[in-house]
Amino acid sequence: MTPLLVALGGGVGAALRFVVATRLDAPGRTVAAGTLLVNLVGSFVLGLLAGAAVRGDVLALLGVGFCGGLTTYSSFAVQAAERGPRRGATYAAATVLGALAAASLGWWVGQA
Template structure:
């Protein structure tokens, strides 16, 4: 059952990420940055709430795993070149863990 919950959550998360990214990603990948930071925040909250195994599979692993994206982040950082790509990577690596910590604290 957990596998199905992960798949369902991932389908919703990945679809949501696609909608946000296609609307906001232009010259700078604001959409990808937003989904990675927001997904990290949500995962922090969910972790603090100590949800059931099923809820964690659906929301934590499935939705947050599908919503956030390391692969697009990595490609976008490389595509922007050394200066802008490094700034984008640094911004993501600062904001996402901070958002996760804030979510955990608030949860």
Template sequence: MTALLVGLGGAVGATLRFLVGHRLDRDVPVGTFVVNVVGSFLLGLFTAMSLDEQLVALLGTGFCGGLTTYSAFAVQTHALGRRGALYAALTVLVALGACAVGFWVGQA
């Protein structure tokens, strides 16, 4: 059952990631930035909420795992050339901050 929940959440997250990326990614991969930041916020939120194992599988591992993307982030960062370092640093810092804010909101 857990694997099914991960797959279901991942299918929704990956589809949403594709749609956002397709809509927003141009010269600068704004869509990838957005999904990584939003996914980090949600994962922080879900972690703070102490969800049961099945909801963690569906929402945390599945949805957030499917929504966020390291592979596209790495490829797009490389493609940006010299600007990639700034993009990577900004993405990591903002995503970590979003995760912390999500955790704080979930604790409230």
């Protein structure tokens, strides 16, 4: 049952990422807003699940599946490289720091 839950969550997360990135990631922009948004939201949700001590099937569906399918390192890395040294480094720093902040906020909310 667990692999099916991961696959279901991953399918939903990946489809949502595709829709968001298609609408918000425009070529030539300084920030790939769609990729940044899905990485921040995924980090928040995973932090929330960790803070709430979610385990088992719910973690498989939402944490591993949905958040794993929603977030993307590969697109983030390519988009950072495409933006060149300065804009790429700024975009990478904003993504990493933002994701850490979002996960921390999610954990804090999950603890409440």
